[in-house]
Amino acid sequence: MKKITIDPITRLEGHGKIEIFLDQSGEVNQAYLQIPELRGFEKFCEGRPAEELPRITSRICGVCPTAHHLAGTKALDDLFKVQPTFAAAKIRELMNSAFIAEDHILHFAFLGAPDFVVGPQVPAADRNILGVIDKVGKEVGSQIIEMRKQLRQVLKIIGGKPVCPTCGLPGGVSKGISEEERKTIQSAGEYGVEICSVLLKLFEDVVLKNQEYVDLVTGDIYKHQTYYMGTVDNNNLVNLYDGDLRVIDPLGNQYARFRPQAYQDYIREHPEPWSYMRFCYLKDVGWKGFVDGIDSGVYRVAPLARLNVAEGMATPKAQAEYEKMYNTLGGKPAHNTLAFHWARLIEAMYACERVVELSSDPEITSEELVNLPTNNPQEGVGVVEAPRGTLIHHYQTDNKGLITNVNLIVATQNNGAAINMSVEKAAKSLIKDGEVPEGLLNMIEMAFRAYDPCHACATHSLPGQMPLEINVYNNKQDLVKKLRHGRE
């Protein structure tokens, strides 16, 4: 039996590894995506003052520290049973919106676009951000950099620094927004809306008008019929900061709708001895292994999942794009993994529109920033939608407000099982008779890249190619073939 190793997959925090086992006839038997990374936040947060957790847990991920900071801050609200002031709630949502927009666009431009705008089959040397800029022109390239820069400035204004923010308090935020800062934020949002329009047009021109790409997006290699979970508002529209969690089944019917505090009634985690990751599934459907379908508790989160569980977007431009996407994909839910890229752009548009709306709200410059807690802390749950999916922080404390228990369901963990399945399905579809055809590596990469895995500090990918190496071993573990792609 042969073994194929893809190691390292640097976009998984430098520590991802794919192992593929072939049977006697050279067909893929099993494939595994391993996450050999663990730091143990659930343990070492114990004993810390609860109010420090938004600043400690933001160090889980320096790519999405804003999401952890805000989930932690909302958990503190619930812990002390204190509502944030109206202004503080808006400032927090504004912060989350600016963050999601910049992070989504970074992922699209640096990670997604090379596969689509440049092409999955072009020489690897061109399949990077420079190739994207070559194709779309320097002007668009510099617009993307400018948009990110401006939105990161918004994060600095509100949270002190983009990595890692510092402003969250139970019942509010530590710092307000001045009129001058408000104008800067509004203008960053408006610029973001403009650039999202450019990128959505680009996506339409380059991807949707190219049959080869459309076939890839809608084809079977990158498709899984799973449950989906995401946050919706009272009208069942996508909300990235607050609302109920809604789950739909693979046919699109509502399976559950619940307050974040009830997450334990719906979500369970499954361990595997070969990974430091824990794999989430729906408790009552049950863990049936790495398989899809209505009988398997595997569900997905993040952009496409959020759009699937909702009935629309709360802002006009994003809503128009939402309708266009589902018309093209043939209705809801869309099970096409590569459509995560499209949904990501639509969410970026929504997030920029929200930045404009919130920064135009007269209350955003209010100095009513915090409601001081008066209740004894006990237990709290905080949930936000991070760029890569639903993020749950759950804290318990003693009567001094020192942490006794922490549970964290991190965005990519929700997608963990599905990412494994997607890699395996792509490998099974592409590797035949033990042959490892040219272009295979990138096609396998595309299977998990669509999810933008959270350890994807890879979103800062610079000129260069995601380094993948495939080693083919015979049944004596001798290396018989080595393939790599990237710049030679």
Add this chain to the structure above:
Amino acid sequence: MAKPKVAFYWCASCGGCEETVVDLNHDLLGVADAVDIVFWPVAMDFKRKDVENLQDGEIAVSFINGAIRLEEQEEMAHLLRKKSELVVAFGSCSHMGGIPGLANFHDKEEIFNRVFKEVPTMDNPQGITPQLHTPVEGGELTLPEFYDTVKTLDQTVSVDYYLPGCPPPPDLIMNAINTILSGTLPVRGTVLAPTKALCDTCPVRDSKPDKISIRQIKRPWEVRLDPEKCFLDQGVICMGPATRSGCGETCIRANMPCRGCFGPVDGVIEQGASALTMVASLLGLDIEETLPEDQEKDLLDSIVDPAGTFYKFSLPASLLRRKRL
């Protein structure tokens, strides 16, 4: 002339140190022009093998972020040390252990039990934990070892310079790169940041009275934080006096107290002890003579979690280092 070779690597970290490098924005393109980046897993297609193939000392400088938590990270640190003329510990985790270093209050077994067995959403009746070797159909899957103790980079390999912060701010990164490229190297072991304490550069420094007396410790959520006023004078613990400056006072400017990510000032080994002493010396200072002993003890007890507070970013680098095994 050949461009100097530069490597970037990450160990037990969060990716924030990579984000802050990308936050150099246009300056990053200048850096990419001036040097030859030979290893940067996040961005470039070079492998461990490519590093192994370099001559010893061929890399001019390696910037290594993250603490040393797993076997694989230790191996990479040794490899890069061997191949590099200079090694810079980049960011709090590499410099002092950082937030992941708080895990030194526990050991591997406690962490595994919590993460894989005890958390309320875990369904693990068989008590499965990650294994170094797992037999599967057709072969074996392996994982790198998770150590009991988080180490700093300089507890693992010798380090030439330190770039502090969680994360290091872009301006200090540019300064460090320019300093190294210009060849005017400071004394080995230098922390590449200003030498003053944060307190000396604090935007609300003028509000700090000559003598602060803390009658009651306040948690940040217990008071309406006054953005114009010294935190210690409000009774809120701030690490400013015991922490090096250079961060741009970003947390203070967002109206939150310093937590010490830049580490101690020059000449101080133990940031936590220095901060603890500082705060303890301010407790009831103006009523010291008349304060009954039991009230003095209450005042001290009102500092909750002193170890986690004062050693938040520096536990592995401290003399305490870890809980006894």
